[in-house]
Amino acid sequence: MEEEIKRQNEYIDKCREWLSYKEKEKGRKLTACVNTFGCQMNARDSEKLIGILEKIGYVITESENADFVIFNTCTVRENANLKVYGHLGHLSNVKKKNPDMIVGLCGCMMQEPTVVEKIKKSYRFVDIIFGTHNIFKFAEIFYNRIENDRMTIDIWEGTEQIVEDLPVKRQFPFKSGVNIMFGCNNFCTYCIVPYVRGRERSRKPEDIINEIKRLVADGVVEVMLLGQNVNSYGKNLPNPMTFAELLTEVEKIEGLERIRFMTSHPKDLSDELIEVMKNSKKICKQLHLPLQAGSSRILKIMNRHYDKEKYLELVDKIREAVPDISLSTDIMVGFPGETEEDFLETLDVVDKVRFDCAYTFIYSKRTGTPAAAMEDQVPEDVVKDRFNRLLEHVNKIVNENNGKDIGKVMEVLVEEKNPQLDGYVTGRLSNSTVVHMVGDMSLIGKIVNVRLDESKGFYYMGTIIE
Ligand code: SAH
Ligand code: SF4
Ligand code: F3S
Numbered sequence: 001m002e003e004e005i006k007r008q009n010e011y012i013d014k015c016r017e018w019l020s021y022k023e024k025e026k027g028r029k030l031t032a033c034v035n036t037f038g039c040q041m042n043a044r045d046s047e048k049l050i051g052i053l054e055k056i057g058y059v060i061t062e063s064e065n066a067d068f069v070i071f072n073t074c075t076v077r078e079n080a081n082l083k084v085y086g087h088l089g090h091l092s093n094v095k096k097k098n099p100d101m102i103v104g105l106c107g108c109m110m111q112e113p114t115v116v117e118k119i120k121k122s123y124r125f126v127d128i129i130f131g132t133h134n135i136f137k138f139a140e141i142f143y144n145r146i147e148n149d150r151m152t153i154d155i156w157e158g159t160e161q162i163v164e165d166l167p168v169k170r171q172f173p174f175k176s177g178v179n180i181m182f183g184c185n186n187f188c189t190y191c192i193v194p195y196v197r198g199r200e201r202s203r204k205p206e207d208i209i210n211e212i213k214r215l216v217a218d219g220v221v222e223v224m225l226l227g228q229n230v231n232s233y234g235k236n237l238p239n240p241m242t243f244a245e246l247l248t249e250v251e252k253i254e255g256l257e258r259i260r261f262m263t264s265h266p267k268d269l270s271d272e273l274i275e276v277m278k279n280s281k282k283i284c285k286q287l288h289l290p291l292q293a294g295s296s297r298i299l300k301i302m303n304r305h306y307d308k309e310k311y312l313e314l315v316d317k318i319r320e321a322v323p324d325i326s327l328s329t330d331i332m333v334g335f336p337g338e339t340e341e342d343f344l345e346t347l348d349v350v351d352k353v354r355f356d357c358a359y360t361f362i363y364s365k366r367t368g369t370p371a372a373a374m375e376d377q378v379p380e381d382v383v384k385d386r387f388n389r390l391l392e393h394v395n396k397i398v399n400e401n402n403g404k405d406i407g408k409v410m411e412v413l414v415e416e417k418n419p420q421l422d423g424y425v426t427g428r429l430s431n432s433t434v435v436h437m438v439g440d441m442s443l444i445g446k447i448v449n450v451r452l453d454e455s456k457g458f459y460y461m462g463t464i465i466e
Pocket of ligand 1: 263
């Protein structure tokens with residue numbers, strides 16, 4: 001492993017040499033842009049790409065007119081793919097004006113052979129393509145492209161490797177995502193993630209703890225532990241460990257103030273974890289617990305391994321242990337064979353749980369998943385109608401919940417200068433609700449006590465209490 005890191009650092013050096021030559025040729029610094037689609041995993045991967053790009057010597061920009069543009073792609077739903085093709089169409093024109101521009105594609109979409117075929121055929125101007133398993137090889141792949149001057153493709157079908165300790169550039173100085181595991185073994189029948197992210201692999205607890213300690217020493221006060229199903233963390237380690245045990249260790253890290261995690265799969269959420277959350281001073285009062293559907297019949301066909309009753313029981317247990325917890329969820333409508341009765345079960349769970357926030361999706365057929373081959377795909381107009389009704393239900397409840405903490409004094413982690421209101425800063429409560437208040441930039445990254453004066457729907461206006 002150390003050897004691999006050494007190798008990659010050598011490639012970073014070689015790329016840097018090439019870049020400084022290019023800088024002289026052009027008489028200016030060169031810029032790079034990483035555009036991220038999809039989930040927190042991709043966001044974290046992009047921080048790794050940016051870390052490497054900065055080390056090579058690129059100036060990072062948000063503009064897609066850069067000298068090097070990378071799309072870190074997502075394929076969880078058809079829409080995610082369409083977005084990437086849209087951006088690519090635009091880039092093809094930009095590149096005509098700047099033929100030296102380098103275009104890279106990576107991430108989940110690239111793990112699908114049909115996508116790579118399409119790019120090879122219809123998007124010839126793309127320079128490098130790599131996947132989710134070999135992101136650590138980015139500098140090497142880039143260098144191969146420089147040397148050979150033609151489309152360079154490097155996709156791995158899977159991996160056992162976890163490469164630690166390459167450069168990372170955090171988006172925020174005071175908070176960071178931390179991968180605790182990669183991949184997914186659950187094979188929910190609608191979902192493409194296990195095919196594009198590979199089998200579940202947990203990082204060693206000592207690697208995770210050391211990374212967080214280093215982050216804390218560098219000013220981080222909040223971490224988000226990342227995995228497709230964090231509740232199954234550690235099962236396959238040489239010395240197995242539960243997620244609850246890992247959290248207990250993370251809690252001990254001095255200087256770390258807040259711990260978040262996602263995503264929790266309801267089937268693996270243990271009593272042990274609820275107990276740890278109850279007793280923790282640092283775990284945030286927020287839980288993302290994807291429901292997907294309320295009908296036990298549909299949940300079974302989805303291969304989710306819980307039913308409506310178990311989900312509701314779990315919510316009761318969590319709320320009893322942590323009464324002020326904020327619950328968010330993912331819900332899908334239009335899974336193959338979903339009937340009106342099934343859909344009403346989903347609305348019933350929404351009414352019973354009263355989620356603080358729900359991300360709602362229309363089922364999207366993903367080639368290669370079992371659900372794609374199922375008969376009874378639900379007609380589009382029926383799905384649209386259900387989606388709108390679901391949204392109405394969710395929004396009504398979210399609106400009723402808004403403002404429930406008004407008048408209270410609560411801790412806020414100040415995250416940024418308010419982009420709209422001069423003299424204001426913006427932060428988040430433990431339950432993730434946004435709060436705006438008068439304050440200056442020196443507060444960024446600090447936790448302050450704030451009285452919540454006014455509710456504006458999704459956010460509060462507050463006053464810092466000394
Ligand atoms: N690992 C997480 C989810 C990752 S994908 C979990 O198990 O909860 C994020 C969300 O996208 C899922 O919760 C699901 O609601 C949605 N999703 C996944 N596949 C989808 C598909 N084929 N169509 C529509 N939504 C999908
Ligand atoms: Fe997809 Fe299910 Fe894995 Fe989540 S748990 S990533 S929904 S297969
Ligand atoms: Fe999308 Fe890949 Fe995440 S498919 S949701 S970016 S794991």
